Amino acid sequence: MRTVVIGGGVAGLVAARRLAIHGDDVVLLEASDRLGGRIRPLDVGGVTVDVGAESFAVRGGVVRTLVDDLGLGDAVREPAGSAWVALADRTVPLPAGGVLGIPSSPVATDVVRVIDGRGAARAYLDRLLPVLKVGRYERLGPLVRARMGDRVLERLVAPVVENVYGADPDEVPVELIAPGLNAAITAAGSLSGAVLGLRAAAPAGAAAQGLEGGVHRLVDALAARVRSLGADVRTDAPVIGLHPHPEGEGFTVVTEREDLEADRVVLAVDGAAALDLLRDAAPALAAMPRPAPAETRAVVLLVEDARLDGAPRGTGVLRAAGRTDVRATAITHLTAKWPWLADRAGRRRHLLRLAYRGHDAVPDAVVLGDAAALLGVDALHAAARVDAPWTDTAPALAPETIALRSALARTTLPPGLTVAGSWVAGTGLASVVAGAERAARPRTS
Ligand SMILES: Cc1cc2nc3c(=O)[nH]c(=O)nc-3n(C[C@H](O)[C@H](O)[C@H](O)COP(=O)(O)OP(=O)(O)OC[C@H]3O[C@@H](n4cnc5c(N)ncnc54)[C@H](O)[C@@H]3O)c2cc1C
Structure with missing residues (x-):
């Protein structure tokens, strides 16, 4: 044939x-x-970096099976650490144990650090509201707002859904972004209970993995x-x-x-x-x-700066809507996330990937200012910079x-x-x- x-x-x-x-x-x-489409390696100051996809979801096991079949199983690596979120007035770690940022325990210390006591008290209502009273929601945003309130939606869920899925939580159907969540709510009697159940059913370990040398x-x-x-x-x-x-x-x-x-x-x-x-x-x-096509720009910087050696913001930072002093929607501290990449970059050299909406050029001063603000350091200087504009036409x-x-x-x-x-x-x-x-x-x- x-x-x-x-x-x-x-x-x-x-x-x-x-x-x-x-x-x-x-x-x-x-x-x-070239082959690869939205998987693309580029040279940044002598180090090869994925400027498109740099990890894959473990969910379903399909990518892992392919990776194994291709003889790359030994190169699979888990990310070291987790991400933070940049709020209007502070940058804090994203809580562990959620689904799409939805917490399994609204009063856990790491959740309260993001949504404050008032937000946690509102989110706790989820445990008390009967499922039938709130009803079944088709879209993720209204569901989270109704059960847990605005702060959970704006500070935890929106940064994840907008940055990782490029989607607006108010528009995205629950069944597409979180299959099984609605059924789990009915079974558990609350949204946080549903998240707890889905997490317990998921395989242990990181939700996403990468390859030593890069996904390319x-x-x-x-x-x-x-x-x-x-x-x-x-x-x-x-x-x-x-x-x-x-x-x-x-x-x-x-x-x-x-x-x-x-x-x-x-x-x-x-x-x-x-x-x-x-x-x-x-x-x-x-x-x-x-x-409408979604246009984005990835900017990868190589910086030589010992202040970043301790990974001050874990694997990177997602920006919440209230944070207005930075234009980047997210930064990934690639060398903190992937220790093999840190070895390749060399001592005190760090690779940072910033994400911007649109294709417009972003001046160095803006990129460096955003990187410094998101990582919580005074000022940064780049030894190399590479840009990759991307368009998702659908x-x-x-x-x-x-x-x-x-x-x-x-x-x-x-x-x-x-x-x-x-x-x-x-x-x-x-x-x-x-x-x-x-x-x-x-x-x-
Ligand atoms: C910056 C960025 C970061 C990402 N990070 C991740 C991540 O970490 N993890 C993850 O899982 N996913 C990530 N993704 C998403 C992931 O990269 C894509 O979902 C996936 O690569 C899409 O693959 P595809 O084959 O469907 O499309 P594409 O990769 O877009 O491939 C389509 C190909 O078709 C070719 N083509 C178009 N028109 C024609 C034509 N007329 N004739 C012949 N060829 C044509 C194009 O040139 C292209 O090579 C990321 C995407 C981007 C942009």
Whole structure:
């Protein structure tokens, strides 16, 4: 069977590997000059750093299984430490033991440090309010507000949901971001009880892991495996048209250089490119309203400063809405989070990654000021700086993307066409890898 995989991000590579294992004759077409998509290593002052994804969720075990299959199991590492949150007037550690920032014990000392006594007293009402009185909430923000109050939502939940998922808690459906949470509330009788139950059911250890050397090693290993299985992997090969054969089976895949005939196609590109390419195969879907693209900028700094040796803010800081003196939405102290990276960077050298909304250039003075303010030191100087602008053309949790995904599920695509990638599977490598494996299932199953 001749199979064309469109897109060489992790979704396309995972699908290509699975299809090549099945024995398909696979051609993978990637538009840009490199594989990996939103996984990307860059050199920052002589150290290779992931400027896109740098960890993967342990949830479901799919990424770990892939990592093991690719012979990278020995390189798996857990982050050292945990993150803090920058409030209007102070920066404090994020409490342990929550789900999406929702605490399991609203009166625990580390929770009170963030939401104060008044916030904790309000959050404790969650334990006393009957589940039926508050009712069932479709969206995360209203649920947390109703059960635990504004402070839990604004100081704990919003910083996590906005920074980690790029989503607005008031818009995001509970079932998509926290599957099982509503059912757990009914069973436990409270939101904090539900969080406690979900945490107890989760495997021990960190919720996310990384790879010594960087997550980009996953891309290199996948590409090597796909090629060794006989697939033809081409970069600088943008697909500009995808036409199902009018008589039924098969497709013509149009690139700038040639037309390829395929029995099967896996479309593993970002949301906007996918909708453009689905114009023939699913015209109603391609005509639906599209989400606003989410533009962000990652800025990685290398600083030589002994004041950071003790990891003053753990693995980094998420900014809460009340904190207005910094523009960065988050900082990751990469060398504190990953000890192997600290070894590579060298003594007293620290790598910091700041996240900004939008693509606009951010002056050095602003970046350094933000880094110093978030890490609680006076002033910082950078030995090197590298920027990476990113665009997510269909953020997985945007309302329009959710509507597109439901419409896709109701659409009968031409036989042999499947769709993968974060806009259909959900943001993050755990969701994307699982979705790509589904998209590459044998056609008969
Ligand atoms: C800054 C940042 C940090 C992140 N951190 C994490 C993290 O720590 N952990 C985590 O799990 N996730 C993280 N993510 C999310 C994760 O990187 C993505 O969910 C995942 O990499 C998406 O993979 P994908 O294959 O669906 O899409 P992409 O990686 O976007 O790949 C799609 C590919 O399709 C190609 N393409 C587009 N159009 C065409 C065309 N017409 N023809 C051929 N090819 C085309 C693109 O060039 C691209 O290579 C992060 C994302 C960003 C931006």
